[in-house]
Amino acid sequence: xxxxxxxxxxxxxxxxxKARAPEWNVFFALVGIILIFELVGRIVMGDSFLFNTRxxxxxxxxxxxxxxxxxxxxxxxxxxxxxxxVIISGGIDLSxxxxxxxxxxxxxxxxxxxxxxxxxxxxxIFAEQGWLDLPVIVPVAVGLACGALAGxxxxxxxxxxxxxxxxxxxxxxxxxxxxxxxxxxGNPISFPTESYAAIGKGMMPVIIFVxxxxxxxxxxxxxxxxxxxxxxGSNEQAMRMSGINxxxxxxxxxxxxxxxxALAAVVLSSKNLTAQAGMGVMYELDAIAMAVIxxxxxQGGRGSIIGTVLGALIFGVIISGFTFLKLxxxxxxxxxxxxxxxxxVLDQWRQKSRARG
Amino acid sequence: xxxxxxxxxxLTKRYGGVHALEDANFILRKxxxxxxxxxxxxxxSTFVRQVTAVEQRSAGHVFFDGQEVNFAGPLEAREAGIxxxxxxxxxxxxxDVPSNLFLGRELYKFRMxxxxxxxxxxxxDRTLEALKTTAVKIPNVDNPIRNMSGGQRQCVAIARTAAFxxxxxxxDEPTAALGVQETAQVENIIRGLKERGIPMIxxxxxxxxxxxxxxxxxxxxxxxxxxxxxKDETDGNDIVSYITGVKGGEPANA
Numbered sequence: 001x002x003x004x005x006x007x008x009x010x011x012x013x014x015x016x017x018k019a020r021a022p023e024w025n026v027f028f029a030l031v032g033i034i035l036i037f038e039l040v041g042r043i044v045m046g047d048s049f050l051f052n053t054r055x056x057x058x059x060x061x062x063x064x065x066x067x068x069x070x071x072x073x074x075x076x077x078x079x080x081x082x083x084x085x086v087i088i089s090g091g092i093d094l095s096x097x098x099x100x101x102x103x104x105x106x107x108x109x110x111x112x113x114x115x116x117x118x119x120x121x122x123x124x125i126f127a128e129q130g131w132l133d134l135p136v137i138v139p140v141a142v143g144l145a146c147g148a149l150a151g152x153x154x155x156x157x158x159x160x161x162x163x164x165x166x167x168x169x170x171x172x173x174x175x176x177x178x179x180x181x182x183x184x185x186g187n188p189i190s191f192p193t194e195s196y197a198a199i200g201k202g203m204m205p206v207i208i209f210v211x212x213x214x215x216x217x218x219x220x221x222x223x224x225x226x227x228x229x230x231x232x233g234s235n236e237q238a239m240r241m242s243g244i245n246x247x248x249x250x251x252x253x254x255x256x257x258x259x260x261x262a263l264a265a266v267v268l269s270s271k272n273l274t275a276q277a278g279m280g281v282m283y284e285l286d287a288i289a290m291a292v293i294x295x296x297x298x299q300g301g302r303g304s305i306i307g308t309v310l311g312a313l314i315f316g317v318i319i320s321g322f323t324f325l326k327l328x329x330x331x332x333x334x335x336x337x338x339x340x341x342x343x344x345v346l347d348q349w350r351q352k353s354r355a356r357g
Numbered sequence: 358x359x360x361x362x363x364x365x366x367x368l369t370k371r372y373g374g375v376h377a378l379e380d381a382n383f384i385l386r387k388x389x390x391x392x393x394x395x396x397x398x399x400x401x402s403t404f405v406r407q408v409t410a411v412e413q414r415s416a417g418h419v420f421f422d423g424q425e426v427n428f429a430g431p432l433e434a435r436e437a438g439i440x441x442x443x444x445x446x447x448x449x450x451x452x453d454v455p456s457n458l459f460l461g462r463e464l465y466k467f468r469m470x471x472x473x474x475x476x477x478x479x480x481x482d483r484t485l486e487a488l489k490t491t492a493v494k495i496p497n498v499d500n501p502i503r504n505m506s507g508g509q510r511q512c513v514a515i516a517r518t519a520a521f522x523x524x525x526x527x528x529d530e531p532t533a534a535l536g537v538q539e540t541a542q543v544e545n546i547i548r549g550l551k552e553r554g555i556p557m558i559x560x561x562x563x564x565x566x567x568x569x570x571x572x573x574x575x576x577x578x579x580x581x582x583x584x585x586x587x588k589d590e591t592d593g594n595d596i597v598s599y600i601t602g603v604k605g606g607e608p609a610n611a
Contacts (some may be wrong), residue, residue, distance in 0.1 A: 245434020
């Protein structure tokens with residue numbers, strides 16, 4: 001039974017012609033970009049982008065490159081997961097990068113060792129208080145609490161003062177960056193404990209990113225929270241009429257985004273073994289760009305975590321591809337910018353053609 | 358007293374200086390279907406919004422099912438048993454049919470506060486069941502309703518109301534945007550409610566439909582109730598005279 005006829009004027013519906021999930025388009029774009037790099041690499045560089053060409057290694061793919069592709073987008077990817085649910089619910093979060101900076105500074109100052117090479121830690125922030133060599137749970141908890149607080153302020157501003165999310169989170173963006181600079185008067189904070197340094201070591205960022213991506217995919221697909229994110233982004237008034245506490249939901253959505261930014265800050269500062277006031281600058285835009293390239297509609301209501309993960313991978317592939325082709329970083333940014341615009345234009349076209357039906 | 362499901366006394370709503378609804382006294386008995394008619398801006402939708410607590414009334418009392426009620430919001434009204442189809446469809450376009458049907462009253466497999474896990478299969482099954490009893494046909498309930506026609510979407514909204522209807526159904530111009538066939542389908546749902554003995558308030562501009570479906574017709578004019586007429590004791594011209602103000606200069610009780 002390929003065609004079924006239903007009521008309403010005998011509308012015909014062919015179940016086999018179900019619309020292709022938009023994530024497939026992002027996936028094809030990813031494959032296309034990889035193919036371009038592979039082809040250009042073979043022709044221009046005489047080397048493969050993706051496959052292993054070294055004789056001393058016995059793997060099909062160039063594993064090192066694959067690892068780098070995902071490693072370099074893992075931390076912004078964690079932020080992008082939070083940004084995705086914010087955008088799906090019809091909002092925007094410009095503050096993630098600054099929250100990364102502020103929480104990295106604050107968390108790191110609770111993660112410092114007492115002694116460096118037999119001398120007292122010269123950069124210890126809380127030396128007087130003796131808050132050194134603390135168990136790893138302390139800096140992590142403090143960092144997450146800061147992120148949650150920043151997210152709570154964002155969410156409360158958006159939900160209860162009804163100012164546009166753009167403005168509320170822009171305010172947080174500037175404020176949190178100020179806090180990051182003020183915290184140690186602009187000095188970097190270094191020398192974390194070993195257990196803190198382990199959080200972002202090696203491939204840990206990838207493991208954290210991938211597990212969180214799976215978790216948030218499940219949350220957005222199978223829980224009330226996810227359903228209501230899409231609902232609020234789709235028709236806030238309808239949600240309100242259906243008795244859903246939209247304000248509370250929005251606060252929760254921004255708190256979770258703040259928590260993810262804070263987690264990214266912990267992973268990043270741990271990976272770099274230092275925290276600086278300028279950490280995470282522009283991360284919010286990278287995160288938004290990943291979501292947008294992954295097909296998350298800025299109008300809200302549409303998109304998925306799978307899309308964002310694919311968007312992040314496209315980012316990683318482009319950065320790696322340009323390095324592989326030995327092209328300057330300037331070109332990377334130009335191409336990144338163009339891809340963001342192209343992604344939104346394609347999304348608009350897709351919507352229009354669907355509306356015409 | 359016991360056969361009255363809804364009563365309003367002196368229900369009044371002002372928006373600033375605008376008296377959108379003035380001293381509305383309205384009674385609906387159990388099992389009764391009443392139409393609310395009137396010109397644009399006569400106060401019909403305002404009346405519904407006060408009863409369902411989408412807005413808070415400026416003055417007056419509402420009695421529902423034998424008790425005076427002060428609903429804080431539409432959810433409380435709904436929990437008390439008032440199901441409403443609003444003029445602006447309260448549907449989320451990007452969600453599928455089951456999600457819309459169960460918006461705000463989801464079924465769960467496992468409860469964990471906001472992260473409660475939805476029972477998607479149960480919701481889907483009950484959606485198909487609800488659509489079957491209301492004879493609404495939707496090609497694919499798993500599609501976002503954005504891709505559906507206005508009629509299909511309206512049918513989803515009405516099926517939601519009919520499926521959860523317990524004590525009172527209110528429909529605000531349910532067929533305003535619909536084609537002939539779809540209108541007939543909605544009218545069938547309304548007849549089904551009548552058979553089930555569920556009382557209804559129907560707001561409509563379509564007098565043919567009103568005479569077809571309801572027992573009593575209440576006319577609003579300039580924020581006041583100006584007439585309450587049994588269907589058998591009136592006709593279209595009579596109603597139109599009340600709507601336009603040719604008849605019934607004095608406020609009436611419904």
